[in-house]
Amino acid sequence: MVTIKDVAKAAGVSSSTVSRTINNSPSISSKTKEKVIKEIKRLNFSPNSMAKGLINNKSYTVTLLVDVDDEKSFQNPFFYEIMHGIERLVYKKEFSLIVANLNTTMKKQSVLEWLVKAKRTEGVILPSSILNSKLVDELKKDGVPFVSIGEPTNLKESVSWVDIDNKKGTEMATYSLLDKGYENIAFLGLDKTKLFSKRRYDGYMNAILESKQEVINVECGNSKDDGYHNMKKLLNGPVIPDAVICADNIISIGVIRAIQEAGLSIPEDIGIISFDNQQIAELSYPTITTVNVDVYELGYQSAKLLFELIENPQTRYQGLLISTKIEERESTIKNK
Amino acid sequence: MVTIKDVAKAAGVSSSTVSRTINNSPSISSKTKEKVIKEIKRLNFSPNSMAKGLINNKSYTVTLLVDVDDEKSFQNPFFYEIMHGIERLVYKKEFSLIVANLNTTMKKQSVLEWLVKAKRTEGVILPSSILNSKLVDELKKDGVPFVSIGEPTNLKESVSWVDIDNKKGTEMATYSLLDKGYENIAFLGLDKTKLFSKRRYDGYMNAILESKQEVINVECGNSKDDGYHNMKKLLNGPVIPDAVICADNIISIGVIRAIQEAGLSIPEDIGIISFDNQQIAELSYPTITTVNVDVYELGYQSAKLLFELIENPQTRYQGLLISTKIEERESTIKNK
DNA sequence: TTGTAGGCGTTATCAC
DNA sequence: GTGATAACGCCTACAA
Numbered sequence: 001m002v003t004i005k006d007v008a009k010a011a012g013v014s015s016s017t018v019s020r021t022i023n024n025s026p027s028i029s030s031k032t033k034e035k036v037i038k039e040i041k042r043l044n045f046s047p048n049s050m051a052k053g054l055i056n057n058k059s060y061t062v063t064l065l066v067d068v069d070d071e072k073s074f075q076n077p078f079f080y081e082i083m084h085g086i087e088r089l090v091y092k093k094e095f096s097l098i099v100a101n102l103n104t105t106m107k108k109q110s111v112l113e114w115l116v117k118a119k120r121t122e123g124v125i126l127p128s129s130i131l132n133s134k135l136v137d138e139l140k141k142d143g144v145p146f147v148s149i150g151e152p153t154n155l156k157e158s159v160s161w162v163d164i165d166n167k168k169g170t171e172m173a174t175y176s177l178l179d180k181g182y183e184n185i186a187f188l189g190l191d192k193t194k195l196f197s198k199r200r201y202d203g204y205m206n207a208i209l210e211s212k213q214e215v216i217n218v219e220c221g222n223s224k225d226d227g228y229h230n231m232k233k234l235l236n237g238p239v240i241p242d243a244v245i246c247a248d249n250i251i252s253i254g255v256i257r258a259i260q261e262a263g264l265s266i267p268e269d270i271g272i273i274s275f276d277n278q279q280i281a282e283l284s285y286p287t288i289t290t291v292n293v294d295v296y297e298l299g300y301q302s303a304k305l306l307f308e309l310i311e312n313p314q315t316r317y318q319g320l321l322i323s324t325k326i327e328e329r330e331s332t333i334k335n336k
Numbered sequence: 337m338v339t340i341k342d343v344a345k346a347a348g349v350s351s352s353t354v355s356r357t358i359n360n361s362p363s364i365s366s367k368t369k370e371k372v373i374k375e376i377k378r379l380n381f382s383p384n385s386m387a388k389g390l391i392n393n394k395s396y397t398v399t400l401l402v403d404v405d406d407e408k409s410f411q412n413p414f415f416y417e418i419m420h421g422i423e424r425l426v427y428k429k430e431f432s433l434i435v436a437n438l439n440t441t442m443k444k445q446s447v448l449e450w451l452v453k454a455k456r457t458e459g460v461i462l463p464s465s466i467l468n469s470k471l472v473d474e475l476k477k478d479g480v481p482f483v484s485i486g487e488p489t490n491l492k493e494s495v496s497w498v499d500i501d502n503k504k505g506t507e508m509a510t511y512s513l514l515d516k517g518y519e520n521i522a523f524l525g526l527d528k529t530k531l532f533s534k535r536r537y538d539g540y541m542n543a544i545l546e547s548k549q550e551v552i553n554v555e556c557g558n559s560k561d562d563g564y565h566n567m568k569k570l571l572n573g574p575v576i577p578d579a580v581i582c583a584d585n586i587i588s589i590g591v592i593r594a595i596q597e598a599g600l601s602i603p604e605d606i607g608i609i610s611f612d613n614q615q616i617a618e619l620s621y622p623t624i625t626t627v628n629v630d631v632y633e634l635g636y637q638s639a640k641l642l643f644e645l646i647e648n649p650q651t652r653y654q655g656l657l658i659s660t661k662i663e664e665r666e667s668t669i670k671n672k
Numbered sequence: 673t674t675g676t677a678g679g680c681g682t683t684a685t686c687a688c
Numbered sequence: 689g690t691g692a693t694a695a696c697g698c699c700t701a702c703a704a
Contacts, residue, residue, distance in 0.1 A: 046453035051681035091440040117382035387697035
């Protein structure tokens with residue numbers, strides 16, 4: 001293993017000079033600097049991250065905490081993109097990204113304790129679904145900066161978080177449907193136990209009331225069967241909508257099925273807008289217009305907030321909303 | 337920060353005694369050991385991982401390398417489960433799991449170099465799609481153990497890898513269809529550029545030839561449109577199959593569409609078996625019978641192989657195949 | 673069985 | 689601008 005001493009010897013300088021070169025110290029002549037850099041390259045030297053960390057008491061490491069056993073924790077398709085966004089910034093900062101599972105069984109302690117107390121990590125990003133007051137207390141007590149992905153609920157403390165602007169998303173979706181000429185727009189899939197679902201409903205409500213239209217609201221779960229059965233009911237009901245906004249992407253699969261079985265056509269008779277799950281939206285017949293959710297950006301911004309907290313612990317906690325965009329596909333008509 | 341010295345002072349022993357206690361040294365009286373452990377707990381002490389790493393020249397860290405920009409690298413839905421399998425073993429070994437992207441831009445060097453040379457990681461797990469001879473050379477030169485997820489292709493060197501037993505999977509699927517009474521079984525979606533696709537075809541071939549049936553093979557890409565158009569062609573062709581095995585899960589969505597448009601019923605007229613993508617298989621109407629692929633196990637076994645290499649660098653390279661299981665859903669009939 | 677001392681590779685603090 | 693030296697927290701001979 002080639003160390004700073006080897007480089008120093010080879011370049012005929014002291015190890016401090018090599019250290020200064022590595023760390024871009026201003027007080028060093030460009031001549032020796034050049035010489036040292038040359039030797040560093042020749043010897044293929046990289047500073048040992050642990051020795052450096054020991055001195056500075058830093059691990060140069062950030063943790064993405066998940067709960068694999070909790071379905072709400074991170075949806076499979078979203079996780080990869082979120083991680084990608086995080087990774088981009090983390091490595092730009094010359095940190096490493098650790099991924100850990102909240103409920104991993106370790107000998108004596110919890111993973112989180114293990115990561116935090118042994119100085120293995122300097123900050124944590126975690127989904128709001130696993131964030132409760134107890135966890136917040138622990139993290140704050142240990143002085144580890146953290147950022148929640150998703151706006152937390154039922155929390156007394158204030159924390160930093162990043163979320164999709166769900167409300168604005170459905171608001172835009174509703175207006176977009178109205179613009180196209182749809183007149184009876186239903187919202188299907190409100191689940192009051194879920195914040196994102198409520199937010200999406202709020203956006204829909206806003207736009208509907210603002211436009212003096214009638215609210216058609218169907219509360220239900222988020223499986224394809226929920227979508228199917230509730231759409232069926234709606235089609236037999238007093239007011240048949242000519243457009244449906246689905247709170248959650250899976251629901252829309254069942255909704256489409258119900259509409260097609262009733263002999264109605266999409267998007268002519270009934271238009272559909274759902275929330276982003278690109279793969280499903282594009283696999284369906286017809287493909288589904290969605291409120292596009294930029295989860296890469298979600299990840300990137302969460303990392304950005306985290307680094308602000310790491311670099312300056314005095315930073316105030318803040319909430320950040322990522323804007324959405326409507327991606328037109330076959331389930332909505334261009335002009336009615 | 338509480339160090340080994342604080343514990344030593346509190347317990348009235350030397351720091352070496354504390355160190356010995358932590359590391360379960362045999363030469364220590366159970367009495368002092370007890371005393372020390374008590375203080376460790378009271379003071380809430382955890383050994384600093386970097387100081388320990390510096391001594392042993394170990395990082396206690398394993399890296400999962402991906403290429404987020406390469407679609408073949410890891411399918412979204414698979415990644416999470418694979419990672420879960422890896423994570424399980426990694427933390428059991430009291431290591432951390434780093435996730436890094438091959439093409440992350442760092443100032444001077446590649447992430448991999450950065451991770452390896454600065455002693456940030458002790459082993460690497462990576463998808464076969466990004467593994468080429470150049471990368472193998474680099475990894476071997478640096479002496480980092482690594483395991484490929486997926487059987488590598490076009491590699492002169494021998495390496496350790498884990499893969500799904502694709503061949504056996506389609507073989508079982510074919511026999512299962514024959515058992516149910518299907519007689520003209522087609523294989524749709526052979527892509528000769530992909531090893532897993534070829535393996536799946538081989539399994540189908542084996543079973544068909546063994547059973548003295550006729551081979552119906554359609555080569556095509558793996559989009560839903562490929563599935564749709566090629567199934568349509570098949571339905572207009574001389575021999576209409578009464579069962580289809582799809583090489584890839586997305587294809588089956590198009591295949592189903594084509595069959596339904598032709599007014600035929602699934603599974604009565606035509607049965608379908610595809611490969612695992614649980615979400616898609618269950619969202620479809622009808623739900624799709626799949627060859628179930630245990631990607632958690634894939635991840636777990638890759639980590640196991642990696643640790644064998646880390647703990648004993650003399651370990652021989654080996655390839656490991658994970659068996660599959662057929663998950664019956666609506667797209668195949670019970671008895672024809 | 674326990675304690676002392678030296679060192680892992682780096683950086684910060686002094687001198688020069 | 690540069691070099692010696694002492695840390696950082698832990699482990700491991702070696703000594704007792």
